[in-house]
Amino acid sequence: MDIKGLRDALRVRSHVIDRFEEAEHLEDRAPEDLLTFVVVGGGPTGVEAAADTHDLIFVVLEEDYPNVDFDSVRVVLVNAGDRILKGLDSALVHAATRRLASQRIEAINDAKVEEVRPDAVVISDERTIPTRTTIWAAGIEPPPLVGNLDVQKDHRGRILIDQYLRVKGSPEVYAVGDCTSIQYDGPPVPALAQAAEQEGTLAASNLAAEIEDKAPVPFRYRSVGQLVDLGEGSALVDILGVNLSGLLGAYVWKAVYLYELGYDLNRVHVLADWTIDMFTRPDTSKLFGDSSQPKTHT
Ligand SMILES: Cc1cc2nc3c(=O)[nH]c(=O)nc-3n(C[C@H](O)[C@H](O)[C@H](O)COP(=O)(O)OP(=O)(O)OC[C@H]3O[C@@H](n4cnc5c(N)ncnc54)[C@H](O)[C@@H]3O)c2cc1C
Structure with a gap:
């Protein structure tokens, strides 16, 4: 179970x-x-x-x-x-x-x-x-929908994303949370709600920045405990x-x-x-x- x-x-x-x-x-x-x-x-x-x-x-x-x-x-x-x-x-x-x-x-x-x-x-x-x-x-385990996606994944089947939370090879798509694996120069990102929340907030603001032709901000995980x-x-x-x-x-x-x-x-x-x-x-x-x-x- x-x-x-x-x-x-x-x-x-x-x-x-x-x-x-x-x-x-x-x-x-x-x-x-x-x-x-x-x-x-x-x-x-x-x-x-x-x-x-x-x-x-x-x-x-x-x-x-x-x-x-x-x-x-x-x-x-x-x-x-x-x-x-x-x-x-x-x-x-x-x-x-x-x-x-x-x-x-x-x-x-x-x-x-x-x-x-x-x-x-x-x-x-x-x-x-x-x-x-x-x-x-x-x-x-990522859900079946993620398993069926034709995108780059790590050995555990999680979607690879870059430092701006964009899917590797598909930069027009953002992905966040437990089903992702970030490749960046920062502390490890655990499968925790606080990490998913931080990613979600940044992905939304990076998406808005992209629409307004502004530079995206790289992600950096900050553990609150x-x-x-x-x-x-x-x-x-x-x-x-x-x-x-x-x-x-x-x-x-x-x-x-x-x-x-x-x-x-x-x-x-x-x-x-x-x-x-x-x-x-x-x-x-x-x-x-x-x-x-x-x-x-x-
Ligand atoms: C028992 C347990 C205890 C935990 N305790 C803590 C804790 O104390 N503190 C902490 O920070 N983290 C804790 N976590 C981890 C935390 O729950 C996760 O890191 C967090 O929920 C990840 O958020 P997420 O949005 O990526 O995924 P989820 O919260 O899993 O949300 C994914 C959502 O997508 C939906 N979904 C899946 N497939 C589809 C589909 N095809 N179409 C539409 N919707 C779909 C699912 O139903 C789900 O609602 C705990 C996890 C577990 C299992």
Whole structure:
């Protein structure tokens, strides 16, 4: 399963709940793969997915399944790099590593996933992790429309663009966001909303400049920081050189999130949800029926 959008996240949630429904009926006959949950990718999305899967299991579901042996549950994070959260300050990486370890999330570094099967994940050292749940957070694929475009692309199928955000070989066309790969003399551009926004703004003004016969402005990515949610009461914050983790990080994460929502009504809704969550047990109802056929990637 992948986790590109809200529907995907809800599908993962329903799938996890289904595994506990099965385990509850099987009691101590539950096979190892049933309650092992593997997240592939040690970037922010993978770390957040692992931490949130842990919280769903141990904060939300544990009370509802008295016949399940929660000590046998495994949440495994498989990461191709030598450490998780590459690019983040090492103090924050340590804080995240400690947090995951304290939650018994097994982080396996230097391990590339070779194959995802319906009942296992095979990693590069030929180790096999029996699992019926694999969450893919190791990179995104451009949509089919981009795949069909007859333009220059990089090895990951992303559209090559120049420093003015124009498609290589088709300078009359601009392209921005995750589906592009910029060739320029500047810092790497991550697949993040802040990069896509910066590119979108500049592409629009370069297009306007072109219409008015003015010179286009070259792109330069400026990181405004990074936030990583580590589950209940903990987050990493790296904004303008200020690093925070733990509970303080979680408060800043929430404040930034509220600010970024943009509309006051949304802010009030989210704030009300968070407040209610502080005093009530989270809802365990499933939102999607059929989660038994996970999408597999090889
Ligand atoms: C789980 C997750 C968490 C993330 N968290 C963060 C974060 O905390 N901070 C951050 O900065 N970034 C985060 N990102 C990355 C961020 O979401 C992306 O970098 C950003 O959305 C890229 O914007 P985009 O416009 O290029 O692509 P998208 O946001 O993917 O938008 C592309 C749009 O094009 C539409 N589309 C596709 N094909 C067609 C077609 N043929 N016709 C018409 N429309 C089409 C799609 O439906 C979609 O709406 C996260 C990503 C994921 C998956």
